Structures are given as structure tokens and as C-alpha cells.
Amino acid sequence: MDNAATTPVRPEVLDAMIPFMTHSFGNPSSLYDIAKISREAVAKARSQVAAALGAQPKEIYFTSGGTESDNWAIKGVCFANKNKGKHIITSPIEHHAVSHTCEWLEKQGFEVTYIPVDKYGLVNPDDVSAAIRDDTILITIMFANNEIGTIEPIAEIGKIARERGILFHTDAVQAVGHVPIDVVSMNIDMLSLSGHKFNGPKGTGALYIGKRVKLVPLMHGGDQERKRRAGTENVPGIVGLGLALELSVSEMKETTEHLKELRNRLIDGLLKVPKSHLNGHPQMRLSNNVNVIFEYIEGESILLMLNRKGIAASTGSACNSSSLEPSHVLTACGLPQEIVHGSLRLTIGDMTEEGDVDYLLEVVPEIVQKLRNMSPLTPQ
Amino acid sequence: MDNAATTPVRPEVLDAMIPFMTHSFGNPSSLYDIAKISREAVAKARSQVAAALGAQPKEIYFTSGGTESDNWAIKGVCFANKNKGKHIITSPIEHHAVSHTCEWLEKQGFEVTYIPVDKYGLVNPDDVSAAIRDDTILITIMFANNEIGTIEPIAEIGKIARERGILFHTDAVQAVGHVPIDVVSMNIDMLSLSGHKFNGPKGTGALYIGKRVKLVPLMHGGDQERKRRAGTENVPGIVGLGLALELSVSEMKETTEHLKELRNRLIDGLLKVPKSHLNGHPQMRLSNNVNVIFEYIEGESILLMLNRKGIAASTGSACNSSSLEPSHVLTACGLPQEIVHGSLRLTIGDMTEEGDVDYLLEVVPEIVQKLRNMSPLTPQ
Amino acid sequence: MDYSETVMDHFENPRNQGTIENPDGIGEEGNPQCGDIMKIYIKVDDNRISDVKFQTFGCGAAVASSSMATELIKGKTLEEAWELSNKAVAEALEGLPPQKMHCSVLAEDAIHKAINDYRVKQGLSPWEERAGKESHHH
């Protein structure tokens, strides 16, 4: 029930990777025959990723994950354009891979505008438009939020960015493989994705970089990836990412329908608990995401109880993070501090079954009751 | 015969990785039980790497490879210390992951001194000492060179750096698992390594960061790796790297003896070809590295011929690189342009056998003769 | 989060959870950073804590600390109870992760508040926190 955090590698994906770990170990950038097999496998994966995004293969660059893709896109554009301008537009609900990168750039002299979101976590494209300045060099708004599942109006933001001639990056780590994406019609200039979010391997990712984008490498070194991303290619990882994405996209329609059914059932059931609320947008949300607040109780203790019942989940509570800061996402949605702590995120996957949902609907209300009995906040 | 480029994953390493790809897919930074298995496996790998370097586990940070480790160490220290100074000392024979990083930093206002090397590719520690300025913030000199195999006087350089209070980074990608290393007695502050150079997985690496080192993250984002290197941990990769390194170190003595024997036989045999010369230091060199120049002929064509005979190798020739620049390493060793183009690097591994060496000693002289017949440079 | 089995036991089976009607002292303490809140109720007989209950809104470590701390002061004199440090609570729990030590401080502080609440109600002057004591605001 924590499929948004990470997913296991699919068996057929693992099978495709193994030969590149044990046998065809040539370095795809070198001359010899054995390397040719690797080279062709990487080219195939590049086409698979391109096809999933409506991009050209040569616009796909493999990275070590969503974090690297986000860091590269944002720092890369900023360092390449610092003579043009120093203003970045983003949202307050980005993943830390984006938000901490922006914060670091602020220390380097860049300026960042955070477009507020509404109570569902939605960015208003008009606000983006209004925030554009003469020295704006980048807009970075996530495709779908990892905590509350809200899907942002990416095509509208892309249109504005393109019309105003500003580069548009989107962190689509939670969306790729789950939501239809077309970088051309959506006017996306750069898009980050991460392999382990769609049953591909961990430590793999990609950045789509549209042809018109100039950016500085994050990884300087060898000539790999058209001299833009150095480092010996992780061939098995790349092969696994490509295949996993192709499979996810081909099964997307079916999977989505199945997940939506389970998700809605889960939401409806959980909201029967008194003093509970749904976080995120009721319709414009990822089909795998459920995020509910239970008043008067604290998130980490819900997780611990669920863990004892064999269920993995996630929370926006500060007590569960080493920084002691509560979820910046829920806070940005306007939730008061006392309530932010009681959120529960359950993210389902293709392996989730009806029985799992039923089990959850049985145990969660019991846990909530138990914790409410213990809480000094619960009204008598 | 190109083991310095990349090595296959050992079967026992692969076996250790697979469960973390298919089953225990918890995210080691989260709460639930399934994640505990991952967390403990990562901790074990961290201890394995630390033990191999004489470091503390908490000084080991996992990355996506040697390139990331080099970029992080160098950019990280420079951005963290830019108010203290802007001078970097390095050598002209570094891997591009170091040299291109330094070149980029030069564009950002840092200044770089390249300590010249002698004809064997050796850095003289006295030259390093003499190059230190009041505003020197970093010395970065590789442990062992990837082209010519020369092993640098790291302990001597480390001593100087420590005495002068300057941080010392070494790119030990070619040395780790092949040469004994002790970061404490060698006074190394930061050390880069890459998993696939010692039969670990590609797309994995680590950076040792001594306790006294302050550096800016290269990957901003989540709280992983003690908040210094964000990104979902590549658990299977980390597990594989740790085990592969432990195995390499435990077998090092034996392997080295075996390799040295084969290497010396190969060198002696190749040098029987007239007008051939050894590149790199005759004694202070990696036990797996052979690098020979054949006058009057060009490297890529040697590789192609070898390839047709089923042998993978490498060259410093420009014709084999997409940049058309000949090896900066051989050039730095003072080799004239005409000669730089005829180098052949053969790197052996644990799987190399005597028969392989004999076969090489049979085919290489034939190939050299054939190409010399074709060359306008060969004296009549 | 790696909690010891003792922490998990006290979390799942909290001792002394609940309230006391007409308590002799109440102490409430909150951590503004993590938002957690702990409330301790005591009954005092003959300068001894004859009964103690807690209510906690907080993480696993906070709940376990409340449970363990109340166990440790039950039946003790007020002076003995005052001496209970957060470290002793954490030790009794077989350790807490470093970033969770503040949760045990919450328990120490809430007990102190409850004791002083009792003292003030009795017309006594409140005891002072010893200097250099660990804070739960880190």
C-alpha cells in the first residue's frame, strides 16, 4: 500500500536485464562487437521511452533516477541561462528533489516564485502567467503530486510557457507510466522520470530534453549520452527501465480502470470514519493515490499500527521525517498544523486486490479509534 | 582484454542482488518492516565498503558511479568553500570525470593548476607542494590512471595536503579492489569508486567523505544518505557493490600475483615488436594494465583488426573518440602527436588465462605488420 | 524508524493510558516543532504518586515514553519522580533513535508540570528545572 514510494521489478523486466549484467558486458561507447549488443539494447530502450512520451529517441537521456533528472534539468538550465535571467517559477508542493534544488539555487543568487496552490493542491495557470517576469528562465511544475495525487494542468501551463518563450520542466516521476503524456501537444521542454515508480529498476531514470533546450551537464566527464550526461551507461538498468515503461504504457488503460475502482472504494470506506477528510483533488488525481486525514491522531503512530498488521503506508507527519517538519504539501494546501499530522497515504498498485482494500477498511477504523482514545485532542 | 573499461557482475553478486529487485522492495528510508531488510542490507554494504578503505561506515555515501562521485567531490567542495578560495590543484592525466569538471569550474570563476607529469605519468609530490597557494581549496589527483596504469604517490600527496590543511580528493576508480588502500594512513579526505570496475553492478559507486569535509550536495532532494545524497537508494545495486568489493579485496593478493605474471609476459612479448614502447611506469603500475605504442600505425585500426579476431581492447587514438582529440594522458606524458595515435591498451582480468596472452602475442604482431605495410609513415 | 521491541511493546500496549477524574495535578507539554502533545494526570497520597495516567497525541516514541515514564513514577515520592530524566526513560525503553530523543523529553517535562501543578495547588512554590537540562525544542 505504498506503491508511490517504490515498486518491485517485474519478472519479465528482470529477465531482460540479467544478460547485460553477466554476459554482454561491453561498454556501449566502445568499438568492439560485444559492445554492439549493449549499444543496440540502449538504443531500443531509448525508443521505448521516447514512444511513451511522444518524444524523439535523441531527446531522451538516461540518468540515475528522478532526483538526478530534476537536479540536472533545473540546475542545468539555470547555469546555462544565468546571463539571460535568474528567475524561476515553481509550486510549493514540489518533491524535495525540485524544491531543495530551487532553494540551493536561491543561495546562488537565483530568485524563485512559488505559485500558491488551492486546497486541492492545484496550481492555477493564470497565476503562472502573472508571475512571469522579463528575467524568468524556467518554469518547473510537477505533473502529479506524490503525496496527495493531484494532477496539475500541465498542458495549460505548457501552452503559457511556450507562448511566452520560457522553458518548462515538469517532474513527472509519479505520472509516467500511470497517466497519458505527450510532450509535444503539452508543450513540455523537459520531463523527469524514475524507473522504480513503474516496476522498473531502482537507480535508473531519464530526462527528456526537447531539441531547443540548452543546459549545462550535471555529470561532467566522458562522451556518453551525446556528451550531455557522462558516466558508464548502466546498460541493464536502462534496458529494464525501457521495457518496464513500454509494458506500463501498453497496460495503462486497463490498470487505471482497475485501480480507480479500488481507489474509490477505499476512499469511500475511509471517509465513513467520523472527522476524516480527503486530501488532494477528488477527480484530478492519480488512480493509485488515497490520502486521508483523521483528526485528533498522529500519522507515525497510524503507520506503526498498520505496520504491525502487515500494511506499509506513508504519512505527511513530521514525526515520521528526520527533519521534524510536517508535510510541506499539506501545509501548502492550507491545512492547519494540528491536522497535517494525522494524514495517511495509501498508494495501490497492479498487485493490490479487492481483499486488500476490504482488510484495510476493517483495520484502519479500529486503529483510528484506538489512537483517538489515547489522544488528548479527542473531544470527550 | 578491456577489463579497465567494465567488468561483468560476478554470479554470487548477482544472486545477492536479485531478492532486492523482486521482493524486499521497501524503501530503506521508510518506516515499515519490509524496509528494515533493505535498510540492514544497505548498512552491511556500507560496512563492507568502509572496511575495504579503512574508513568508518558513516563516511561512505553511495552514488550512481565514479563519474557522480568525482563530480560531487569536486563541485561539492568548490561550492562549499568558494568564499575561502577558488584554487584547485590537479594533474593533466585525470579521467574526464575530473578534468571536465575542473574545466567547467574554471568557467565558473575557479582557477586550476595542472601539475605536469613525467614520461611515466607520475606526479611529483614536490610539485604539488610548490603549487599550493593561500586560496587553494582542493587537491584532486587520481590514484591510478585508467589508460597507462600508473599508480600515483598518493600517500605522499596526502601527507602534504594534510600538513597544509587542504582537502585531498582522489579518483580511485581504477584502484579500488585492485590495490591496497587505507584512507587514514594515506591522509585521503575524499575518494571516488565505481562498482563495475571490480565485478560489481554498473550504475553504482560511492564517495568516501572524511568527517572533517564539508561539501554541497550534487543531488538535492530527499533525506537519504544522511541528507547529503538525495534519491531513492538503489538497494540491489548497493548490495552488489558492497559484496563485490568485499570479495575483490579478500582475493586481492592472489589475483594481483596472477595478473602481474600475465601482464609482464604480455608486455615482454609485445615489446619484441620493433619500434614499440611501453607507456606508463614499468613498476608502479596496475597489475591489470598493458599499454604499448606501435610506431607508424593508428590505434582505431588496430582495434578493428583485433575485434575481428574476437579481442576487445582500447586505444588513446583520436580516431576512436568522438571528440577527435588524441589521448590527453599520452600527450601529457610527452609523447609526440604522430606516436600518440598508435597506442594499444589491453587490460586483463581474473578471467584472463595464459592461452589468451599467447593468442594475443600471436595476432598483435601480425596486425601491426599488416598496418605498417599500409602506412605512408613506415620507413621503406 | 527502527524502534526496539520494548518501545513497540509500550506503544502497542500502553500502560496507564487514560485520564484521572479529579486529579491532584495535571501537566501538559507540547513540542511546537513536531506538533506532539502529552498530558499527564497524577493522584498524590502522602507525597507519593498513587496513580498516574497519560494521554498522548504523537509518534510511537512519544506514546512509548509516556507509557514507560508513567510506569517508572508510579508509587514513587514526588522527589523521586522529579528526578526521572528523559535519558532514564529512553534507557528503560532500550534506547530511542537519536532524532526521537526529544519525545522522551516531552515525558519528563509533562511530569514536571504535573508535579508543579500539584505543588502550586497545595500552596507550595514550584520546583525549578535543573540548569543545562535537555530541551525538547532542538
Add this chain to the structure above:
Amino acid sequence: MDYSETVMDHFENPRNQGTIENPDGIGEEGNPQCGDIMKIYIKVDDNRISDVKFQTFGCGAAVASSSMATELIKGKTLEEAWELSNKAVAEALEGLPPQKMHCSVLAEDAIHKAINDYRVKQGLSPWEERAGKESHHH
């Protein structure tokens, strides 16, 4: 480097490799960037290239281009041989990787130099390179 089978064939079995004793024209061309050198020897009878040989120090593409180019101009008139473009050589080789196109330019240039060497020796004025022609110095 992915070379076509035709490139590999001409690389491994180079046609017209060697020198001509007392040639009518010699052309030598080098690429200062990659360091490669190509030398073309021609024998001319009746304004036709009756024999041609090459020597090459260079990459696989350079060797294959020399071999193919000499095949293509053998028996041709000097005018026809002059018209041979590097693109035609590359096409005859079933393509060259983009960064290897300059190797075929080397062949075109060496042939032009050999032809002009012949013309000058005959007391004729050298032909001029057409404008906008691809350079091997990129």
C-alpha cells in the same frame, strides 16, 4: 563505432593498397586534428587513370575510404576522377558514421592533389577546388 559491412570489407581487404614506382602524380593529405594521413599515387595514360595505389595511416573509415575511392577512379578520365565527391565515396561504402565523414573528405582531397600534381608536372595549371566544398577540418 558501427561500420557497415562494406566499410569493414574494404578495411580488411583493402583494394589498391601500396605504392606505384615512378607515378605520374602523388597526392598527400593529412587531417591535423585526428592526425591521419593519406597518400594517393596515380598513373595516367591518355587522360585516364590507368593505375592507382594508396597508403593510409588512419582509422577504419580512412582505410576503407582510400580503398573505395581508388576503386571508383580507376580507369576514369581525370575530369571524372576530379568530380568524385567524398559523399559519393561514403555512399559507395553504404554510409559512414557522422563523425567519420571527414575521413572520406581526406580521400577526395588526396585524389585532387594527385591530379593537380600530375597537371602541374605536365605544365598545366592546377584545377581549383569548387567553392563551398566540405572541409576535413571541422
